[in-house]
Amino acid sequence: MSLYDTIINKIKQIQEYDKENEPVTNIAASSTLAAEITLLSSILVAVIMLRYFSNALMIVAVILVVAIAFFAMPIMPKLKREQNDSLNSMIFYIIIALGIITALFYWGNIHV
C-alpha cells in the first residue's frame, strides 16, 4: 500500500471517528501529505539544533523522531484531531504547557 493510500485510509478512519460524512478529496489528501512532509522535515531540522547543547542528545533525538515517524505515520490527521476546537483539549494542553513552562523556568534555571 502506498503512502498516499495509507493517508486516505487514515483520513477515512478519522472521519468515521468524528462522524463526518464528507468525501475525501484529492486536495484533502494532497494537503495532508504536504503537511506530513513539512511537519517531519521541520522537526528533523529543528532537532539538529540540539547539537548546541549536546551532540549525543541530538543523535538520540533524531533517531527518536525518525522512529516515531516510521511507526506513527501519518501524523497530521492525528495532530488535526488533537488540535480541535474542543474546550477540554484546549484546557488540557494549556495546563500541560503551564506546567512545562514553570518547571523549565524555575527548576531549569535555578543553581545553573
Place this chain on the structure above:
Amino acid sequence: MNPLIALLVIVPITCALLLNLLHNKDRTIKIIATIIAIFLPIIPLFTSYGLHYFGAYSTLAQSPTLAQWVPSTITNSVLNLYHMGIVYSFGSAQQVLLIVLGIIAFLAIITSLNEIKRPSGVYAFLMFMLVAAVSAIILSDDIFNLYVFFEIAAIAQVGIIIASKIKGNYETALKYMILGSIASPLFLVGIALLLGITGNVNITDIAYSLKTGIINPQNPVLLMACGLIIFGWLYGTGLPPFHTIKSAVYSKALPHGAALLQAFSVFILVALGIVIFRIFSYIPFSKTFIIAISLAAMILSITMALMQTDFKRIIAFLAVGELGYIGIGIGLGTAYSITAGLFQAVNEAIITAFLFIGFGTIMYLTKETDIKKLGGMMIHYPKAALLVLLAGLAMAGVPPLNAFQSKFMLIQSSLNAGIPELGIIMILLSIVTFMTFMKAFYAIYMRPEPKELKINVSKIPKATIFSLVVFLIICLVLGLFPQIATNALQPLANSLI
C-alpha cells in the same frame, strides 16, 4: 512632556465613547468614525519623541522642588531614581508601530462602515477601544498599566467576535474568555511577583534594579515571574498552546474585525516580547524558550493551515504561524535580528490585514467561507483576485514585496548567529505558506464555479478596494525602501542589547 503622546490613547477612547452615545444615528456615526479614523495614523506622525509622565513628575532626582519636601532617607536611597507615576515612552520605533496600527485601524474601520448595513451599535465602539488599548500597550513603560490595557483589549476582542454575528461566534468568544480566565490571572501573578521582589512596576526601573544588582537577579521568585509573564505573553499573542483558540477567534470575526484582532496579536507580541527581553534577557533560557515556542508556532500553525477547508481559518492559522518569525527575531537577541523581527511584525500586521480584508470580499459577496463550496470568482472579480494574489505573494516573502526584506533579514540573522537550521526552517515554511495560500486561492478564484454557489451582492464596496490598494502600496513601498521602517526600528533594537 509631550501632550500628544497621551492623545494617542485618549483620542480613540473618546471616539469610542462618543459613538456609543450616538446610537441609531448611522450617518453621524459614519462621519465621526471616518474622521477620527483618518487621524489615527496622523497623530503619531506629528508627535515628537519623548516621555509622558501621568503623575506630572518623573523622578525625585529630576524634580528638586518636590524632593525638598521628601525625607532624606528616601532621597538618599535608590527611590530617588525611581519613576513616580505611569510613564509613556514614544520613540521612532513606537512611531512606526503606531502609524502602522493607525493605518490598519483606519482601513478596517472604513471597510466595516461600508460593508455593515447598520454602523450604529457596539462594533465601531469596540474597534476604537481595541485601537486605544493596543496603542497604550505599545507606549506604556509600566507593566501593570500594560496589563490593564491587555485586559481591556481582551474584552474588546471578545466583544468584536460576539458582535460579528457569524455562526459559532458565541461559543468561540466564551472559550476565549474561559482560557483567558486561566492565563490572565497567572500573568498578573507574574507581575505581582515582580512587584514583590523589585517594589516597582516601571519597566525601566525594574531593568535598572536588576542590572545594577540592587535586586539579586538570581532570586528564584524572578524565575517564576518570568515563566508566568511568558505564559501571559503566549495567551495574548496566540503562540502555542493558544494557537488553536486564536485561529478560531480570527475566523469567527468579520474580516475587518479579524484584521484588527491580528494586529493586536502582532503588537502584543512585540510590546510584551520587548518587556520580557528588557527584564529577563539575563536568563539565557528565556531566549532559547522564545525561539523554541516560535518554531513550534510556525510548524504547528502552518501545517494546520494546510489541513483546513475554511479560508478564514486558513489565513488565521497562517497569521499565527507568521508570528513565529517575529519571535525568532526577538529570541536570537542581536540588534540586527531584533530589528528584523520588528520589521517582520510591521509587515505581518499589514499583510495579514490585507489578506483578511481581501478574502473577506468573498464572504461579503457569497456569505460562504468553505473553499469546497466556492469557485470561479476570478471571472466575476478579476481586480479583487489580483489584489488578493499579491497579498499572498507578499505573505510568502516574494520580492519586491515587504515580507521578502524582513524574512531575508531574519534568515541572515540566523546565519550570523551560527544557527543555519533556523534559516532552513524559515525558508521551508515560507514555501509551504505560499502553497497553502495557493490552495485557497485556486479553490476560490480559479476552479470552475459550483452550480449551487449564490452571489448575494453584485459589487464589492469601493472602500474595500481602496483599502486593498492602500495595503498593496504600503507592501510595495516597504519592499522597495525597507530602510523607511528599519532605520526607525533600529534604535529600539540597539537599546535592548
